Amino acid sequence: MAARQQIVIIGGGYAGCLAANRLTRKAPQAAITLVNPRPMFVERVRLHQLLAGTGAPETPLTAMVPDSVDVAVASATAIEDGRVRLDDGRTVDFDHLIYADGGAAQAPEGALAVGAVDQARTARRRLAGLGAGATVMVVGGGATGIETAAEIAAARPDLTVVLRSDGEVGATLSARARRRIDRELGRLGVRIERGRYDGPDTADGADLVLWAIATEVSDLARRSGLAVARRAGCRSAPIWCP
Numbered sequence: 001m002a003a004r005q006q007i008v009i010i011g012g013g014y015a016g017c018l019a020a021n022r023l024t025r026k027a028p029q030a031a032i033t034l035v036n037p038r039p040m041f042v043e044r045v046r047l048h049q050l051l052a053g054t055g056a057p058e059t060p061l062t063a064m065v066p067d068s069v070d071v072a073v074a075s076a077t078a079i080e081d082g083r084v085r086l087d088d089g090r091t092v093d094f095d096h097l098i099y100a101d102g103g104a105a106q107a108p109e110g111a112l113a114v115g116a117v118d119q120a121r122t123a124r125r126r127l128a129g130l131g132a133g134a135t136v137m138v139v140g141g142g143a144t145g146i147e148t149a150a151e152i153a154a155a156r157p158d159l160t161v162v163l164r165s166d167g168e169v170g171a172t173l174s175a176r177a178r179r180r181i182d183r184e185l186g187r188l189g190v191r192i193e194r195g196r197y198d199g200p201d202t203a204d205g206a207d208l209v210l211w212a213i214a215t216e217v218s219d220l221a222r223r224s225g226l227a228v229a230r231r232a233g234c235r236s237a238p239i240w241c242p
């Protein structure tokens with residue numbers, strides 16, 4: 001009898017959970033292991049709600065994937081030939097590997113990354129402790145920045161919310177969508193500022209700075225010696241995009 005195929009999925013986000021569900025149906029005979037640092041699935045697109053105190057976007061991973069999937073709560077530290085090393089000392093063998101560890105959100109000094117669940121939780125506590133009249137600066141004029149600024153302004157009308165971007169807010173959207181965003185942000189009292197945030201010296205007295213930019217990718221593949229490509233659009237060198 002042929003040995004069971006071993007499939008390892010690194011990352012229990014949207015991509016990893018979808019893969020686990022589909023593979024269970026497509027390859028019911030395979031043994032699937034899902035590796036993720038936390039036992040929870042984090043709905044990253046709702047992390048701005050977590051920090052604004054308007055949502056709780058976490059669900060146990062075991063509720064997201066079929067019972068037959070083995071959930072290994074650990075971080076993958078290296079991909080080797082047919083084997084993944086985990087940070088708890090274990091190794092998991094694979095015939096097929098799915099690399100779904102998502103993007104990394106790394107904020108500069110003095111800011112908290114909206115896209116990282118632990119920092120979003122810290123931001124929630126800091127936000128809850130701010131008194132009326134305090135200023136929150138959200139850095140990043142993309143969808144995450146727009147959503148974060150709007151969510152905070154709606155939940156905490158007593159705060160001053162500044163959305164700072166070095167480019168046009170919603171630059172990738174249509175002119176019509178940009179007009180609507182401008183209107184809604186204005187209605188919520190969000191102040192749009194053109195400029196960069198490069199550290200505490202550039203915070204202009206803001207009491208809390210939130211980093212709503214996530215362009216870094218994980219370097220697990222590169223660290224593991226896999227071929228990766230450098231791609232235009234990454235924020236700063238040297239960043240390697242698989």
Ligand SMILES: Cc1cc2nc3c(=O)[nH]c(=O)nc-3n(C[C@H](O)[C@H](O)[C@H](O)COP(=O)(O)OP(=O)(O)OC[C@H]3O[C@@H](n4cnc5c(N)ncnc54)[C@H](O)[C@@H]3O)c2cc1C
Binds near residue numbers: 012015075103114
């Ligand atoms: C506030 C916010 C709003 C957003 N809104 C939108 C939106 O409206 N529409 C949209 O399309 N996108 C949006 N995005 C982007 C979207 O969240 C990402 O594109 C999406 O999460 C990518 O899914 P993923 O499964 O590839 O990665 P993730 O969801 O990031 O999942 C990756 C998983 O891999 C795990 N992992 C990382 N490293 C390792 C490792 N070494 N070993 C094991 N596991 C590891 C992580 O812990 C995580 O659980 C938003 C993001 C944020 C932060």
